[in-house]
Amino acid sequence: MGLFAFIKDAGEKLLGIGEAKAATPTADPAAANAAAGKAIENYITKMNLSAENLQVSFNGATGEVTVSGKAATQEIKEKILLSCGNVKGVSSVVDKLDVAEQAAEPRFYTVVSGDTLSKISKQYYGNANLYNKIFEANRPMLTHPDKIYPGQTLRIPD
Numbered sequence: 001m002g003l004f005a006f007i008k009d010a011g012e013k014l015l016g017i018g019e020a021k022a023a024t025p026t027a028d029p030a031a032a033n034a035a036a037g038k039a040i041e042n043y044i045t046k047m048n049l050s051a052e053n054l055q056v057s058f059n060g061a062t063g064e065v066t067v068s069g070k071a072a073t074q075e076i077k078e079k080i081l082l083s084c085g086n087v088k089g090v091s092s093v094v095d096k097l098d099v100a101e102q103a104a105e106p107r108f109y110t111v112v113s114g115d116t117l118s119k120i121s122k123q124y125y126g127n128a129n130l131y132n133k134i135f136e137a138n139r140p141m142l143t144h145p146d147k148i149y150p151g152q153t154l155r156i157p158d
Helices: 019-021 028-048 074-087 116-125 130-135
Strands: 002-005 050-058 063-071 092-101 108-110 153-155
Touching: 028 050, 063 074, 074 092, 074 153, 092 116, 116 130, 116 153
Parallel strands: 063 092
Antiparallel strands: 002 092, 050 063, 108 153
């Protein structure tokens, strides 16, 4: 269990559109938070990620998402946390996810302007050509190795 910080103004634009349109300032805060939590949960499902008894809640006043349930592996857990945090409007994720198959603690990296997966790979592995290792570790959130953006948080596998 832990708290992960994210850049609030970077990420997928889920809140305030579609089913999360209720997350507007004029709406009932409880209904807006529930709609936003459901939109984030649906986004996780859209990424083909799942956890037993997955529950996602959102606090619009703080930008905090709380996610609970039980993921099958550490990798799936990390991807669920990143899916929650890489949503515009989310500043932190409270991790209450359990994992059936324990593994090493995750490493994360927040993309800055001018970064490429090759540059990040060179920094972590000493070899820019290992960028695909980072790309694969962040699928399905990443659809192409060249489509990363400042503020996005990525998993860095061992």
